[in-house]
Amino acid sequence: MTAVGWGFDVHAFGGLGPLVLAGVVIDPDRGLVGTSDADAVAHAVSDALLGAAALGDLGEFFPSHDPQWAGADSMMLLADVFDRFAGTGLRVAHLDVTVVAQWVRIAPHRLEMRRRLASALQIEVESVSVKATTTDGLGFVGRDEGLASVAVVTADRH
Numbered sequence: 001m002t003a004v005g006w007g008f009d010v011h012a013f014g015g016l017g018p019l020v021l022a023g024v025v026i027d028p029d030r031g032l033v034g035t036s037d038a039d040a041v042a043h044a045v046s047d048a049l050l051g052a053a054a055l056g057d058l059g060e061f062f063p064s065h066d067p068q069w070a071g072a073d074s075m076m077l078l079a080d081v082f083d084r085f086a087g088t089g090l091r092v093a094h095l096d097v098t099v100v101a102q103w104v105r106i107a108p109h110r111l112e113m114r115r116r117l118a119s120a121l122q123i124e125v126e127s128v129s130v131k132a133t134t135t136d137g138l139g140f141v142g143r144d145e146g147l148a149s150v151a152v153v154t155a156d157r158h
């Protein structure tokens, strides 16, 4: 049986920084606003895992209004979600991530992001894709007010 999970996350710029995506520091001086470290990639991937396993959504497990998660390392939250996902008997076949941002440059960090995500999902780096796109100047992304991330997980039953 194959399952597909889709995740989406948005955070606004305005945090002190650093900007962290997939656990990798992308920009030390400019961050995203969030209760946790606002790692939009880790959050989208977590939601995709939960979707593939039909376990609910990230907000159920880690409510953003809960001060317990203040400054939390989202790759640790992803590890927790992965354990729940794996506990249902699923394993990841492939992960495809897209970062939607106007100015953030992903290319220099792509391989490290893929490595971190592959490690978290216990798959080979070749099975993890990290892409980037802009919105051609349109909307909140185009105005550089925030950043979005989309993730699609394909998973198989053992």
Ligand SMILES: [Zn+2]
Pocket (backbone or CB within 6 Å): 009, 010, 011, 034, 038, 039, 040, 043
């Ligand atoms: Zn988030």
